[in-house]
Amino acid sequence: MGSVWRFLVGRPLRAREVAKEQITPVEGLPVLSLDALTSVAYGPEAIIGILALAGAGALSLLLPITGAIVALLAILVFSYRQVIDAYPGGGGTYAVCRANFGRTVRLLAAAALVVDYTLTVAVSIAAGVGALVSAFPGLRPATVPLCLGFLAVITVLNLRGLGDTARAFLLPTMVFIVGMLAIIGIGLVHPLAVGSPQPGRPLLVEHGIETVSVLLVLRAFSAGCSALTGVEAIANGVPMFRQPRVVRAKRTELLLGAILGTMLLGLAILAARWHVGPRTGQTVLSQIIAISVGRDWAYYVMSLTITLVLALAANTSFGGLPVLASLVARDNYLPHLFSLRDDRQVYGFGIWALAVLSGALLLAVGGNTLALIPLFAIGVFTGFTLSQAGLVRHWLRSRPPRWRHRAIINGFGAVVTAVCTVVFLVTKFTAGAWVVVLAVPALMYTFVRIHRYYEHAGRALGLGVVPGKLPARNTVVVVPVAGVSRLTERAIAQALSISHDVVAVHVVVESTDNVEEDRDLQARWARWDPGVPLRIVHTEFASIAGPVVGLVDELRGRRDRQVMVLIPVVRPDHRYADFLHDHRDRVLTKALRARPDVIVATVPMSLHLDDSP
Numbered sequence: 001m002g003s004v005w006r007f008l009v010g011r012p013l014r015a016r017e018v019a020k021e022q023i024t025p026v027e028g029l030p031v032l033s034l035d036a037l038t039s040v041a042y043g044p045e046a047i048i049g050i051l052a053l054a055g056a057g058a059l060s061l062l063l064p065i066t067g068a069i070v071a072l073l074a075i076l077v078f079s080y081r082q083v084i085d086a087y088p089g090g091g092g093t094y095a096v097c098r099a100n101f102g103r104t105v106r107l108l109a110a111a112a113l114v115v116d117y118t119l120t121v122a123v124s125i126a127a128g129v130g131a132l133v134s135a136f137p138g139l140r141p142a143t144v145p146l147c148l149g150f151l152a153v154i155t156v157l158n159l160r161g162l163g164d165t166a167r168a169f170l171l172p173t174m175v176f177i178v179g180m181l182a183i184i185g186i187g188l189v190h191p192l193a194v195g196s197p198q199p200g201r202p203l204l205v206e207h208g209i210e211t212v213s214v215l216l217v218l219r220a221f222s223a224g225c226s227a228l229t230g231v232e233a234i235a236n237g238v239p240m241f242r243q244p245r246v247v248r249a250k251r252t253e254l255l256l257g258a259i260l261g262t263m264l265l266g267l268a269i270l271a272a273r274w275h276v277g278p279r280t281g282q283t284v285l286s287q288i289i290a291i292s293v294g295r296d297w298a299y300y301v302m303s304l305t306i307t308l309v310l311a312l313a314a315n316t317s318f319g320g321l322p323v324l325a326s327l328v329a330r331d332n333y334l335p336h337l338f339s340l341r342d343d344r345q346v347y348g349f350g351i352w353a354l355a356v357l358s359g360a361l362l363l364a365v366g367g368n369t370l371a372l373i374p375l376f377a378i379g380v381f382t383g384f385t386l387s388q389a390g391l392v393r394h395w396l397r398s399r400p401p402r403w404r405h406r407a408i409i410n411g412f413g414a415v416v417t418a419v420c421t422v423v424f425l426v427t428k429f430t431a432g433a434w435v436v437v438l439a440v441p442a443l444m445y446t447f448v449r450i451h452r453y454y455e456h457a458g459r460a461l462g463l464g465v466v467p468g469k470l471p472a473r474n475t476v477v478v479v480p481v482a483g484v485s486r487l488t489e490r491a492i493a494q495a496l497s498i499s500h501d502v503v504a505v506h507v508v509v510e511s512t513d514n515v516e517e518d519r520d521l522q523a524r525w526a527r528w529d530p531g532v533p534l535r536i537v538h539t540e541f542a543s544i545a546g547p548v549v550g551l552v553d554e555l556r557g558r559r560d561r562q563v564m565v566l567i568p569v570v571r572p573d574h575r576y577a578d579f580l581h582d583h584r585d586r587v588l589t590k591a592l593r594a595r596p597d598v599i600v601a602t603v604p605m606s607l608h609l610d611d612s613p
Contacts, residue, residue: 022242023166028252029177029259030169032237035120035230035316036256037177038309040263042127043069043227044271045284050220052278059277061217066268069224070261075413076228077257079388080235082406084249086394091327092235092320093383096390098331100397104444109386110328111443113236115436116379117317117324120229121358123376125150126369128311131303143367148359150311155355158318161344165319169312176309177259179302184266187292194274196294198287201280222423226377227264230313231256232387236320314358322350332454333447371432378428378436381421388414475499475562476555479532480548480588481506484524491568491603492530498564502532505551507544544584545591552598564599565592572607 023031047065051058080092087095097109129146133139139146157165186192234253241248267288270276276287289302322338326347329338335349342348365371388410395407425433458464477495481488481504488504495502504525508518518536525534537547548565555563567585585602592600 022245023240023248024242025248025251025255027166027170028234028241028248029255030173030312030315031166031240032233032316032319033230033252033256034169034173034309034313035124035233036228036260037173037230037263038124038306038313039227039229040180040260040267041283041285041306041310043224043264044267045278046223046226047220048271048276048284049278050216050223054216056275056277058216059272059275061220063268063272065217065221065224066264068221069227070264072225072413072416073228073231073257073261073264075388075409075416076231076384077253079391079410079413080232081250081253082391082410083235083387084238084246084253086391087235088238088246088249089327090236090238090240090323092232092324093387093390094236094324094327096387096394098327100390100393101386105386107333107444107447108440109383110324110333110447111440112379112382112386113232113324114321114379114443115375115439116229116377116383117321117354118357118361119372119376119379120317121151121314121354122361122365123369123372124313124316125154125311125358126362126365126367126372128307128309128313129367130369131307131310144363147362147367151314151355151359151362154312154314154318155351158315158351159342159344159346159348161346165315169315172305172308172312175301175305179298179305180263181259181266183289183292183298183302184263184270187270187288188266191274191292193291193294196291198279198290199282218419218423219427222420222427225381225417225420227260228384229377229380230316231260232380232383233316233320237323239323240319317354317358318351321354322347325350325353328447331451333451335450375428375432375436378421378424378433379440381417381424382440384417385414385421388417471560473560473562474501475564476501476503477564477566478548478552478555479504479566479568480544480584481534481568482584483521484528487568487570487605489530490605491566492532494603495566496532498566503551503555504532504534505548506534506536507547508536508538509544510538510540543587545587548588549591549595552592552595556595556597562599563597564601567600567602569602569604570607571604 029037044062044066047062048059051061051065083092083096087099089095091098093109093113094106097106125147129143129150132146133143157168231253234249234256238245238249241252267285270288270292271284274288274291276284276291278284279287285306286303289299293299293302325334325338327339328334329336337349338347338353340347340349361372391410392407392414395403395410400406425437429437475498477499479488479491479495479502481491483506492502492504506518506521518538522534522536535551537551539547552563552565555561565588567588569585589600592598
């Protein structure tokens with residue numbers, strides 16, 4: 001199994017090989033930008049779905065609303081390019097809040113991003129599998145296994161490293177981008193299937209059930225802003241880029257903004273020109289593709305590509321959350337395991353945690369995208385607002401050239417994203433957004449509790465305090481033995497290399513079957529004469545732990561003496577033989593755990609069995 005796992009994740013990487021796993025701006029698109037790029041599959045549809053409530057006439061607002069969203073996108077791209085410049089260590093919104101606000105706001109940003117990243121994985125995979133199931137209805141019973149299968153593949157690829165992930169996702173990402181731009185270009189210049197019948201039944205009515213109001217426009221604008229999720233991931237993952245990483249990360253952010261803005265505006269123009277509205281069994285994007293290139297091979301290639309990249313868009317979170325978690329862990333608000341790199345030089349614990357959380361979420365909703373949508377985007381827009389507000393404070397403090405101009409732009413962006421956040425919460429609260437409202441404070445409380453533990457532990461360990469002079473202490477080594485053997489010989493030799501004060505202890509369970517056991521062992525010990533006294537302890541109980549602990553407590557009585565328990569252990573060369581041994585080391589270690597002043601160690605002995613008959 002170890003060999004299979006090593007084949008899947010690859011060989012360990014040396015520190016100097018990390019550069020091979022770092023990414024370029026083009027590779028940054030599939031690794032950190034797929035979430036944002038694929039949002040064109042549901043962003044315009046979300047706007048049309050809200051406007052359709054006011055009837056066909058309200059669809060004329062699609063283009064101005066999309067224009068406003070693209071303008072907000074430009075502000076966000078500008079903002080996060082400034083974040084990359086000011087905080088090149090990664091962390092994005094969290095780094096901005098850490099530098100400009102107090103602990104509460106910093107933890108709010110971290111909790112909101114954790115919720116957003118988890119939901120992004122679940123929504124992306126569920127949407128991709130949902131599109132696949134729509135094309136092949138026979139796969140519907142396997143929705144959850146397919147979701148977990150996609151999740152497992154993405155997890156393993158990220159455990160291999162960013163380089164392999166970028167190369168694996170680059171082709172479908174490029175096919176998606178080039179294909180979408182080609183469809184928009186053909187649709188604008190010479191559509192191939194204008195007027196051709198569309199499958200499904202139109203859901204648009206002439207007289208809507210709502211009137212066009214400011215609230216409706218705000219709802220449509222906020223719903224369309226779901227297309228902006230993922231814009232922040234590049235600023236979170238700056239350390240993933242090759243040197244000069246700040247320059248490369250800013251180029252990726254600009255490339256993302258240009259491509260996403262072009263696609264959003266192009267699709268909105270086509271949808272408005274062809275009066276595309278909601279239809280049964282057909283998405284808005286599917287209708288636009290069909291009108292532009294016809295329901296031919298190009299349509300099916302793009303449909304399958306969209307299905308694939310929607311599922312792969314989950315990778316944006318795998319690129320962002322582990323880096324974010326490592327920064328939060330260094331601030332002592334998450335377990336320090338999150339800040340450690342594994343053999344492949346990636347934050348493996350963060351990858352595993354994200355996989356487990358999103359997998360549990362997919363299981364809880366049965367892979368149903370509609371159950372996740374009400375929860376989506378609230379966390380990321382909270383992060384947008386905090387990031388913009390933090391940058392305003394940053395400009396007011398540092399006052400670089402043109403700081404007023406920058407502060408006005410970021411302040412406007414903070415107000416707009418804050419309005420979107422409030423509209424999201426109000427309109428989606430009863431539909432499931434209450435889960436996010438509860439999850440974010442719960443995460444913040446968890447962060448505080450972890451930090452409090454590290455504060456207490458730091459004081460107890462005396463971190464930052466220069467220790468006094470070390471007292472001279474002798475060490476007595478206790479060696480539990482089962483008999484006279486090579487294993488015992490190895491353990492006694494190791495004990496004598498540590499101290500000359502060594503005690504071997506053997507526990508005899510009193511019964512009629514072993515009355516001669518202690519006498520026989522004493523005779524064999526005397527013939528061997530290792531220069532170490534043997535102490536035989538009798539007990540009426542089956543466990544050997546109690547008598548050994550009693551002897552240790554007896555030896556602990558002197559303050560000038562350190563007690564060490566050295567346990568001999570057999571390590572067979574075959575894993576299947578491991579359970580055939582008694583594992584007394586585990587029993588004794590557990591029993592001695594409550595005595596932190598006692599050193600407990602093992603002396604392993606490899607057991608090589610002769611396989612010949």
